[in-house]
Each structure stands twice: as structure tokens, then as C-alpha cells.
Amino acid sequence: MRTLLILGALLMSSAAHAQVKADWKLVIHGGAGTIRKANMPPGKEQELHAALDRALAAGSKILSSGGSAPDAVEASVRVLEDDPNFNAGRGSVFTYDGDNEMDSSIMDGRTRAAGAVTGVTATKNPISLARAVMEKSEHVFLSREGANEFSRQQGLEQAAPDYFATPERRRQLEVFKSKKVSALDIEYKFGTVGAVALDSSGHVAAATSTGGMTGKRWGRIGDSPIIGAGTYADDRGCAVSGTGWGEYFIRVGVAHEICARMRLDGAAAQTAADDVMAEVKALGGDGGVIVVTPKGDMVYSFNTAGMYRGKADATGRSTRLYSEAQER
Numbered sequence: 645m646r647t648l649l650i651l652g653a654l655l656m657s658s659a660a661h662a663q664v665k666a667d668w669k670l671v672i673h674g675g676a677g678t679i680r681k682a683n684m685p686p687g688k689e690q691e692l693h694a695a696l697d698r699a700l701a702a703g704s705k706i707l708s709s710g711g712s713a714p715d716a717v718e719a720s721v722r723v724l725e726d727d728p729n730f731n732a733g734r735g736s737v738f739t740y741d742g743d744n745e746m747d748s749s750i751m752d753g754r755t756r757a758a759g760a761v762t763g764v765t766a767t768k769n770p771i772s773l774a775r776a777v778m779e780k781s782e783h784v785f786l787s788r789e790g791a792n793e794f795s796r797q798q799g800l801e802q803a804a805p806d807y808f809a810t811p812e813r814r815r816q817l818e819v820f821k822s823k824k825v826s827a828l829d830i831e832y833k834f835g836t837v838g839a840v841a842l843d844s845s846g847h848v849a850a851a852t853s854t855g856g857m858t859g860k861r862w863g864r865i866g867d868s869p870i871i872g873a874g875t876y877a878d879d880r881g882c883a884v885s886g887t888g889w890g891e892y893f894i895r896v897g898v899a900h901e902i903c904a905r906m907r908l909d910g911a912a913a914q915t916a917a918d919d920v921m922a923e924v925k926a927l928g929g930d931g932g933v934i935v936v937t938p939k940g941d942m943v944y945s946f947n948t949a950g951m952y953r954g955k956a957d958a959t960g961r962s963t964r965l966y967s968e969a970q971e972r
């Protein structure tokens with residue numbers, strides 16, 4: 645009788661556990677902008693698809709084995725930071741003075757814990773520094789030399805300025821300076837990377853990492869390291885990572901606004917994302933977002949010619965570069 649009772653209890657607890665198991669989801673982006681098929685150099689498309697797929701694979705491996713959403717988004721973003729094709733980590737764009745100053749942020753939707761850094765110059769993977777701020781400090785947001793020092797104290801891998809700098813980004817800075825184009829010209833701002841995930845325990849997380857904008861000056865900070873603007877995660881709504889004209893994303897509070905509309909108005913994820921991106925557009929900005937929800941929605945929304953992006957779940961992985969019209 646006693647054995648039967650124990651067996652029954654065991655069966656019930658495993659049934660309860662099975663109930664909380666959600667289907668995991670992962671969505672990533674590698675920046676939005678004037679991305680057109682016609683302008684893509686030979687071989688570049690394949691390189692970009694392969695990089696996005698590697699990032700999806702890294703996050704999927706964690707999620708499919710029951711790992712957490714923060715672990716997955718960090719892992720996916722690290723892959724894109726290491727790839728010089730994207731404006732984050734290695735391959736970050738240059739400031740007006742010819743330096744690489746990087747921004748990143750991460751948020752855990754389960755606890756709404758968050759970490760962010762701005763103007764960091766020596767951490768190989770800035771997203772892991774944001775994660776350390778979230779988990780190993782009492783703070784949410786650290787900047788510049790202080791953040792560099794915290795990174796060293798935490799024993800994170802450091803890299804010399806040469807590691808981040810690429811000839812292609814230097815050329816873009818030269819073009820920027822010679823043409824005297826605005827630092828806000830869309831041509832110069834794609835490449836920021838981000839990831840959002842839902843794990844099998846039903847929790848969401850978001851992460852974003854960037855070099856910012858080519859030619860940025862005066863310690864300019866965009867939306868990417870700002871919790872609520874470029875990154876937000878809340879199990880009661882969704883997880884969002886953005887890319888685009890940072891000043892507008894800050895003014896609209898894009899990532900938090902999308903989650904708030906879902907939580908307070910019951911808006912559908914795609915509607916909330918499209919409507920908030922329309923507000924960015926109405927003010928004169930552009931860009932895109934990726935969203936996941938605890939229910940398992942996976943959303944892209946962008947108002948540029950393209951957004952490097954990808955999705956993965958238990959059924960497989962897919963990557964895209966252009967607007968749906970151009971993809972066809």
C-alpha cells in the first residue's frame with residue numbers, strides 16, 4: 645500500500661512537471677537597415693545566413709536540453725559578436741575619433757533582473773559583461789572605464805583594440821567623414837545583434853549588443869544598452885530586442901512599450917510590435933524588433949528594407965535577410 649502511495653505521488657509530480665514544460669523558442673536579429681539583395685556582394689548572403697544559423701544553433705542547443713532563456717540569448721549573441729560581419733564585439737563600428745565603444749544589455753523575464761553596459765572597449769564579449777552586471781553586481785547599468793574595470797575584476801576575457809577593429813569598418817568611418825553624412829543615416833547603422841528566447845520552463849529573456857553608430861561622438865549612447873528601449877523581458881508580456889535608429893527607440897521606449905501593450909491591453913504580439921514600430925516611423929525613425937512571448941509567439945517587425953534575422957524551435961531553424969517582398 646505504502647509503495648503504491650509513493651508511486652502515485654511520483655506519477656503526479658511528474659505529470660505536474662510535464663505541464664509546466666513549454667515548447668522552447670528562439671528569435672535573433674543581426675541588425676536592420678538598407679539591406680537590399682541587389683547591393684549584396686557575391687558570397688556575402690551565404691556568409692550571413694551561415695553566421696545567423698550558427699547563432700541559432702548555439703542558443704537552440706541550450707534550450708533543447710532544458711537550459712535557461714538567459715543562457716540561450718547570451719550564447720546566441722556571443723556568436724554574432726565574434727563574427728566581424730555584425731556591428732557588435734569584433735567588427736563594431738568606429739566612433740568619430742576612431743575607437744570602438746560598445747553597448748550591450750540583457751534581461752531575465754522571470755525576475756526582471758537586468759544588466760547593461762555602455763562605452764566598453766576591452767571586453768571580448770560585451771553581452772557577457774552585461775550578464776555579469778545583472779548577476780554579480782548590485783547595479784543595472786555601468787559605463788565606460790568603470791565597466792571595463794568591473795569586467796577585469798570579474799575575470800572576463802579581454803581583447804586589445806585591434807581585435808575589434810576591422811578594415812571594412814574603418815573604411816565606413818572614412819566615407820562617413822568625407823561625405824559628412826549624418827551619424828543617423830540608416831546606411832551606417834545596421835549590424836546590431838540581439839536574441840530573445842522562451843525556455844522550456846516558460847520563462848523569457850532578451851539580449852542586445854552593438855557598436856552603436858558610425859561616427860558617434862560626445863559619448864553618444866543609443867537604445868541598445870537601455871533597458872526598456874532596446875531590450876526588455878517580462879514573463880507577464882514578452883521579450884524584445886531592437887535594432888535601428890536608437891534615438892527614436894529611446895523616445896518611444898520601444899521594448900517596454902511592446903510588452904506593456906501586451907500585458908495591459910491584451911494586444912497580440914505582432915500587433916503590438918507593428919503598432920509600436922509605426923510610432924517610431926511616425927516620429928521619423930526606423931528599424932526593427934524581434935519578440936517572443938511565454939505563449940510561444942515568435943515575431944519579426946521592421947520598417948526598413950531588410951533585417952538580418954532567424955528563428956528556431958523544436959521543428960527547425962530558418963534565416964532571412966530582406967523584406968518578405970524581396971525574399972520572394
Ligand code: ASP
Nearest residue numbers: 833836856866887888890
Ligand atoms: N540601435 C543602435 C544604436 O542606435 C544601432 C543599430 O541598431 O544598429 O546604437
